[in-house]
Amino acid sequence: MHFDQISQYLLSGLSTGAIYALIGVGFSIIHNSTGIINFAQGEFVMLGGMLTLFFLSALKLPLIIAVVLAIGVATLAGVVFERLAIRPMKDASPISLVIITIGGSILIRGIAMLLWGKETHAIPTFSGNDPILVGEATILPQHLWIFAVTAVVIVCTKLYFSFTISGKAMRACAYNRRAAGLVGIDVKRMVFFSFAISAAMGSMAGIIVAPLTMTSYDVGVMLGLKGFCAAIIGGMSSGLGTVFGGVILGILESLGAGLFSSGYKDAIAFVILLVILLVRPQGLFKKGETERV
């Protein structure tokens, strides 16, 4: 046991937690506007990392352009996915939608594998590898990027949902799709937006985490599921609830891996997922009302 390293574990847990939060918020946004759990969410995360790598290494573009292009292409993928697979199935049963999104995720993963191969790739960090001392722990500049990007994105979505017309319209859809339609909100367009936004957020998460964890065609599965776990802890909120959910999960994982067993690290998320689903389906922070069962 390495109790002296607790602060280190907390810090690295916080940064993975931030990633989970970003992915989780993406889950929530789609869920709230459509009622769908998008099993393909993780693939947008993978696309973010792999596309950045592709633009960097194959096309030799500068980092910033590669990142912007990667987010753009991943968002496009999300939008195309919505158009081709989700929109035609709007009246389908939940089971069909689960299966469609799983099929879509396998398809995206498969195409990525065919395009870029099965190897694991490294992406250069955004601003060097000189460790920064924080108390007794050290972090990399990349961690700061993760905190900063997550904070900015979360604040932006909050502002978007609170102060813009389309943001408010999306919230209306989340409360009641039918009523939103009745007051003249174009629900289809909101669903379209929600896929665009959450694909963009997912790909961003994939891009900022790739320099730390490497990337390959199949990183999306685990990251996506962990993001979902964060969203479930947060009660499918598209704001702070899910951020806390992500951070709680990230820190528990990092402590669990450091203090007990790194092999069982991945199981932590799923145990939490099951417990929350069975005991508090409305999430940790909400009081009653939301029916998930």
Next chain:
Amino acid sequence: MHRIDSRDKKKLFRHEWVKFALFSLLIMILPVLFEGGYLLNVFIFVGIHTLLAVALNLLLGYAGQISLGQAAFFGLGAFASGILTATYGQNPWLMMVVVAAAVGLLAFAIGFPILKLKGHYLAMATLGFGIIVYIIFNEAVELTGGPSGFSGIPNLTVGGITFDSDFKNYYLIWGVTLVTILLSLNLVNSRIGRGLRAIHDSEVAARVMGVNVRLMKVQIFALSAVISSVAGSLYAHTMTFVSPTSFGFNFSVELVTMVIIGGLGSIYGSFLGAALLTLLPEFLRAFQDYDIVVYGFLLVFMTMFMPGGLVRGIPSLVQNLRARIGGGASDA
């Protein structure tokens, strides 16, 4: 009225028997056609997969409850049988039964809380369960051998016969599979089967009609776990080697794909789906690695355009074509 009703029923009944007899006959003579070649080995897997797909179909196709954790029950059966017979030298047949009962009990226990969830949440919960079990297979190295797998599992024996060749294993596995198919056909055409379909259509309506929805969902979940566990035991004794990679999330998804492609709520459809998805990679081997893309495509395509699966999709496709050709002919 009554007399016609019962005569129809009898006719239907006879029809089912004829179908089953023909199917069994086909399965029994296949090895002769293969002449013990490579396809025989592949068809052993078709048998195991059919068993698993039928089990999942009872849950997914009839009761309308999704499980993305079926591979876990399959794996528990395989590993438990393997460990108990190879490490602890227990009787394989006895252990197959004991393990299946234990896995059934486990499913029964977790079924009560988990099956309260619906749709997406049920999918996620069963998926979570499956991944936890998968992680345990990998991490409990002293018991399971971890990622490198567990070997030295004995073949099954009956009297003086040891099931150590493809030929014998084929008949062993298909024997079990055919019996399971027969029992499942019986089940879905019984009162229980009608109850399950009622749950599928509307839980509230089913409850109003006097179906104990909660109990029945859990029972069918446990039954599908028991069948999957038996499939796992058979798999372990046939292969004599098991490794965690066979029991991951991907395999759970593959099973769901089999059921969907074959046709939800069709027992023979499960055979079709299992056969297709087991044979496909063999033919796709030339294109290696393309199989994942094909799976994804098939899942999306079938759910969108052929939601009834091959069993219903092909006849209606043929009908449409015939109508079109017929229409075209009359035009000319």
